[in-house]
Amino acid sequence: MSGTFVGMPAFPKAAHEAVNNATLRGNLRHATHTIRAKRAKAVGEISDWAELREAGKRIKDHTLRHLDRYLTQLEESVTAAGGVVHWAADAEEANRIVTALVKMTGESEVVKVKSMATQEIGLNEALEAAGIHAYETDLAELIVQLGKDRPSHILVPAIHRNRGEIRDIFVREMGEWGRPAPEGLTDTPAELAEAARLHLREKFLRAKVGISGANFMVAETGTLVVVESEGNGRMCLTLPETLISVVGIEKIVPSWRDLEVFLQTLPRSSTAERMNPYTSMWTGTTDGDGPQTFHLVLLDNGRTDTLADEVGRQALRCIRCSACLNVCPVYERAGGHAYGSVYPGPIGAILSPQLRGTASEIDASLPFASSLCGACYEVCPVAIDIPEVLVHLRERIAQGGRATRDGNTVVLKPAKGHAAERAAMRAARWAFSHPGALGAGQRLASRTRRFHPRTLPGPGRAWSATRELPTVPAESFREWWQRTRGGKDATK
Amino acid sequence: MRVALFLTCVNDTLYPDTGRAVVKLLTRLGVDVDFPMGQTCCGQAHYNTGYRHEAEPLARHFSDVFGEYEAIVTPSGSCGAMVRELYPRMGERARAEGRGDTLARTLAPVVPKTYELTEFLVDVLGVTDVGAYYPHTVTYHPTCHGLRSLGLGDRPRRLLQAVRGLELRELPGADECCGFGGTFAVKNPDVSAAMGADKVRNAESTGAEVLCAADNSCLMHIGGTMGRLRTEMRPVHIAEILASTEAGADAATEAGAESRANASTDAGAEEEPSA
Numbered sequence: 081m082s083g084t085f086v087g088m089p090a091f092p093k094a095a096h097e098a099v100n101n102a103t104l105r106g107n108l109r110h111a112t113h114t115i116r117a118k119r120a121k122a123v124g125e126i127s128d129w130a131e132l133r134e135a136g137k138r139i140k141d142h143t144l145r146h147l148d149r150y151l152t153q154l155e156e157s158v159t160a161a162g163g164v165v166h167w168a169a170d171a172e173e174a175n176r177i178v179t180a181l182v183k184m185t186g187e188s189e190v191v192k193v194k195s196m197a198t199q200e201i202g203l204n205e206a207l208e209a210a211g212i213h214a215y216e217t218d219l220a221e222l223i224v225q226l227g228k229d230r231p232s233h234i235l236v237p238a239i240h241r242n243r244g245e246i247r248d249i250f251v252r253e254m255g256e257w258g259r260p261a262p263e264g265l266t267d268t269p270a271e272l273a274e275a276a277r278l279h280l281r282e283k284f285l286r287a288k289v290g291i292s293g294a295n296f297m298v299a300e301t302g303t304l305v306v307v308e309s310e311g312n313g314r315m316c317l318t319l320p321e322t323l324i325s326v327v328g329i330e331k332i333v334p335s336w337r338d339l340e341v342f343l344q345t346l347p348r349s350s351t352a353e354r355m356n357p358y359t360s361m362w363t364g365t366t367d368g369d370g371p372q373t374f375h376l377v378l379l380d381n382g383r384t385d386t387l388a389d390e391v392g393r394q395a396l397r398c399i400r401c402s403a404c405l406n407v408c409p410v411y412e413r414a415g416g417h418a419y420g421s422v423y424p425g426p427i428g429a430i431l432s433p434q435l436r437g438t439a440s441e442i443d444a445s446l447p448f449a450s451s452l453c454g455a456c457y458e459v460c461p462v463a464i465d466i467p468e469v470l471v472h473l474r475e476r477i478a479q480g481g482r483a484t485r486d487g488n489t490v491v492l493k494p495a496k497g498h499a500a501e502r503a504a505m506r507a508a509r510w511a512f513s514h515p516g517a518l519g520a521g522q523r524l525a526s527r528t529r530r531f532h533p534r535t536l537p538g539p540g541r542a543w544s545a546t547r548e549l550p551t552v553p554a555e556s557f558r559e560w561w562q563r564t565r566g567g568k569d570a571t572k
Numbered sequence: 573m574r575v576a577l578f579l580t581c582v583n584d585t586l587y588p589d590t591g592r593a594v595v596k597l598l599t600r601l602g603v604d605v606d607f608p609m610g611q612t613c614c615g616q617a618h619y620n621t622g623y624r625h626e627a628e629p630l631a632r633h634f635s636d637v638f639g640e641y642e643a644i645v646t647p648s649g650s651c652g653a654m655v656r657e658l659y660p661r662m663g664e665r666a667r668a669e670g671r672g673d674t675l676a677r678t679l680a681p682v683v684p685k686t687y688e689l690t691e692f693l694v695d696v697l698g699v700t701d702v703g704a705y706y707p708h709t710v711t712y713h714p715t716c717h718g719l720r721s722l723g724l725g726d727r728p729r730r731l732l733q734a735v736r737g738l739e740l741r742e743l744p745g746a747d748e749c750c751g752f753g754g755t756f757a758v759k760n761p762d763v764s765a766a767m768g769a770d771k772v773r774n775a776e777s778t779g780a781e782v783l784c785a786a787d788n789s790c791l792m793h794i795g796g797t798m799g800r801l802r803t804e805m806r807p808v809h810i811a812e813i814l815a816s817t818e819a820g821a822d823a824a825t826e827a828g829a830e831s832r833a834n835a836s837t838d839a840g841a842e843e844e845p846s847a
Contacts, residue, residue: 092760099762390668409749413766449760451753451767452620453716468661474622505618509626512581512612513633522585542758546765547796550586557579557588561607567595 085230088420090445095414104240108412111239115406118352119459132345137463139338140397143330144387150299150332151378157302161364163374168326170381171201177377178203178291178324179210185322185373187212187288193306193313194218195293196234196400197326197379199422200435203291214291215257215283217312219276226253232416232424234402235350240415243267254279280312290320290371294327295399296342297376300335303363304376307346307356317360323371328379330387330396342399345461349401382435388484391472395430397462402427404456404466410449419446426456430469437485438477444495447473478502522556529554575605576641578634578686580651580788581613587788593815594647594689597704600815601697605645610637616654621755624662628675631659635682643696644686647811649718649786652688657721659683688718689811690727690786700730705818707737711780712810713771713794715787716749728786728810735813741778745770752793768797776803786810 088094098104123129143150155165168174182190190207192198192214204214204225216225223238224231227249231237238246247267254261259279265271292313296305304325306313317323333339347356365374387393405411405425416424420442421432429446438444447470456466476483478501480494494502511517525532529552535544543549555563563569575598579591591607598605614634615627634655638644646652660683663676693699712732718724732740751757751767758764771794775783781804785791788809795807 092762095760096762099766105766391665409751409767410760410763413763447622448756449763451716451749451751451756451764453749453753454720455716455747455749458720471620471622471624474620475624476622478622479625501621502623505621505623505626508613509615509618509623509630512615512630515610515612518581518612525585539758542761543796545761546800547757547768547793548799549796550792552586553588555588557584557591558607558609560588560592562609566605566607567592567599 085420085422085442088440088442090441091414091418091420091449092445094418094420094442095449098415098418099413101415103242104415105413107240107242108415111236112406112408112412115236115352119349119403119406122348122352122354123459126344126348132341133461133463135341136345136399136461137397139333139341140330140462141394143332143334144393144396147329147332147387150334151329153299154297154302154332155378157299158364158374158376159302161302162366163302163364163376166375166377168377168379168381171379174201174326174377174379174381175203175206178326179206179212181322181324181375182207182212182289183210185289187322189213189215189283189287190289190291190324191215191217191283191287191316191320192221193290193292193316194221194237194308195291195326196422197293197328198291199231200328201326201379201381203326215280215287217280217283217316218308219273219310219312222276222280223249226250226257230417231422233405234400234423234425234427235405236402240417243269243272246272250275250279258282284312284315284319287316287320289322289324290316292317292323292325294325294331295346296339297327297332298334298336298339299332301363303336303361305339306358306360307343308358308360309351309353309356311358314358314360317362318370320371322373322375323362324375324377326377326379328381329383330398346399346401349399349403349459349461382437384487385484386431386434389434389472392430392434392469394464395427395434395469397464398427398431399462400427401461403459403461404464407455407459408450409453409455410451414449419449421446426450426466426470427464430464430466430473433473433477437483438473438492438495444477444497447471447477519556519558523559525552526555526559573603573642574640575603575643575645576611576638577605577607578611578614578638578644578646578651579607580646580648582789582792583647584611586792587809590647590788590809590811593809593811594645597702597811597815598645600817601693601699601702603697606641608637608641614651614654616651616658617754619654619658619662624665628662628666631662632675632678635678638686639681642685643692644682645689645692646686647689647786647809648788649688649715649722649724650789652686652691653717653721655686656683688722688724688786690718690724690731691722693731693814694727701734702731702814704735704814704816705737706735706813706816708782709739709741709778709780710782710784710808710813711741711743711775711778712746713743713750713775713783713785713790714746715785715790718786719747724786728784731814732784732810735816738813739780741780743778743783744774746774750790750794752790754789757793764793765797768793769801772797772801772803772805775805780805782806782808782813784808784810784813 220238233239615630618627666675791807
């Protein structure tokens with residue numbers, strides 16, 4: 081797979097192409113609007129949605145507050161149930177651990193359940209470098225992998241593709257990876273699904289090693305939970321002899337009772353289903369049933385740093401439902417690739433700059449990739465106030481300040497590209513602190529209005545390239561108010 | 573009741589007609605409204621762009637200027653939301669940074685008595701029929717901060733429905749952002765413009781003559797897009813519709829719409845306001 085996001089340009093530049101790609105815009109518009117409407121219906125039919133949302137938020141906040149305790153408890157439970165727990169501080173360590181575990185089995189191929197954590201760390205690329213082929217088995221992930229493409233959505237990684245494009249990818253690529261596409265394949269959904277089913281079946285039956293993530297980990301019993309729609313997860317989790325799960329440390333819930341909340345809110349928020357078709361749960365290993373070896377790799381990779389930030393930490397509540405992507409007007413136009421991360425959309429705009437830091441061009445631009453319309457916060461099933469975190473991160477970039485990187489407190493300098501803006505903001509603050517100066521500026525603008533240009537040069541072109549400039553009135557309101565005493569003296 | 577008009581810096585400078593309309597409307601409803609001359613800007617653009625520390629003095633200034641009034645009315649959902657939702661947050665952040673309660677205490681008095689115009693009309697004055705006459709087809713765009721931060725709900729719609737002569741047309745995709753977003757409009761111009769164009773297309777599909785909203789900054793973006801796309805439609809602030817009566821077949825309102833939508837002519841803008 082050519083699928084990494086290294087060296088991405090800043091968001092506005094990356095979005096430029098997508099906005100002008102009519103096919104992509106059409107695909108995204110159709111897909112997001114469809115799921116948006118379905119989700120609204122699925123959520124609307126529950127009378128206690130607000131309470132479930134609040135409960136989900138509280139469970140996550142409580143768990144994060146006591147994460148040290150729950151992680152230790154989870155390790156004990158998993159170990160007691162026959163699993164082996166590994167701790168990975170970052171992507172590199174996690175990839176090293178997983179690669180070594182696969183090598184130990186002597187196998188050179190693995191089947192994968194769709195997993196955001198393994199995408200985040202670039203596991204497939206690391207395995208490939210070690211001579212191990214990783215096969216994605218989720219339909220959309222398969223499309224992305226066969227198309228040597230990058231995922232553009234959390235739940236529907238191939239959302240940017242339409243049926244015709246998918247058919248072409250299957251016909252062209254399936255033979256290279258295993259069973260070729262059936263002769264005369266058309267772009268009807270049933271035929272495409274059947275082609276994928278046949279192609280994947282031989283992978284499931286042959287694989288000795290499965291790799292997954294998890295939606296939840298229950299601390300009290302050491303149980304992992306994967307929710308999915310296609311049954312490919314069930315295959316990967318039960319057929320292989322060895323199962324390796326890579327899971328972010330924030331995926332813990334204390335008890336089974338807590339699952340009750342999320343197993344209602346997650347499917348309705350993500351696929352707009354009352355219940356997802358497959359919910360697989362496993363606790364360590366069971367003699368003669370399912371994988372006989374189970375490894376759990378607990379991944380930090382910036383999560384502890386994120387947890388240290390009292391505004392930003394709410395991003396760790398995320399259950400990866402992608403409701404915020406589907407409702408986001410920016411995502412709908414810019415597409416997922418512009419976000420330069422496996423986490424696109426509003427949640428990606430607050431997660432990536434926290435997990436990866438704000439040093440790169442793309443990460444420093446992501447918090448600004450939002451009109452702050454608040455639609456994401458409204459639909460979030462764990463009430464992450466995404467606009468609040470976006471503004472918080474904008475502050476970190478524009479003004480600098482304290483942050484935690486690799487467990488250490490660092491003081492970040494203001495980002496370079498914002499110097500002119502900083503000066504303008506300071507000047508505006510000065511003028512707005514002196515009403516007389518504001519009035520003088522308004523008078524000057526009014527008197528010179530006949531000479532105002534219709535379009536702006538330089539950075540102002542960003543406005544006037546697509547929008548008329550407002551005309552400055554002959555007098556400001558405050559001038560009128562003073563002249564007429566608030567309209568009481570209308571003869572003046 | 574001592575009522576202050578917080579017009580906002582954008583309206584004061586670019587859309588005085590909206591201010592005159594608010595004064596005319598409130599006066600007609602028996603409210604004696606004052607315009608404190610010390611007012612400037614709530615600090616929203618600073619805050620939302622990441623300059624919270626520059627916004628703090630502006631918030632303190634706002635509190636100084638408006639603190640003594642019993643109600644503060646603003647014809648802007650987003651500036652209203654800045655005061656109501658974000659001033660308390662600024663206070664909390666200052667406290668969390670070990671700077672004590674001073675900022676929170678300074679800002680606290682203005683927070684509960686700041687009202688967006690339609691809230692003030694419906695909730696405080698208890699009116700939905702403001703005695704307006706506006707013989708046009710209108711479609712209403714609920715701007716994001718009014719809709720989601722303030723929860724204006726159907727207040728603007730109820731006010732518009734009570735206007736005589738006005739035919740309200742449903743806007744498809746009404747609750748989708750128009751793409752303005754303050755500095756977002758220039759930091760991400762492609763996406764912003766695409767959102768604006770979609771909003772205009774949806775508005776045009778209603779066949780209405782007027783697109784109405786409760787925020788002139790959003791209307792500046794939508795109207796600027798309409799102007800460039802040479803749309804027949806006019807953007808008009810809700811205050812200007814609610815202020816209109818049979819008596820004054822509002823030259824001012826038309827002029828206000830001109831300045832929002834079209835930079836190609838100055839006609840009408842020189843007239844004396846007819847408040």
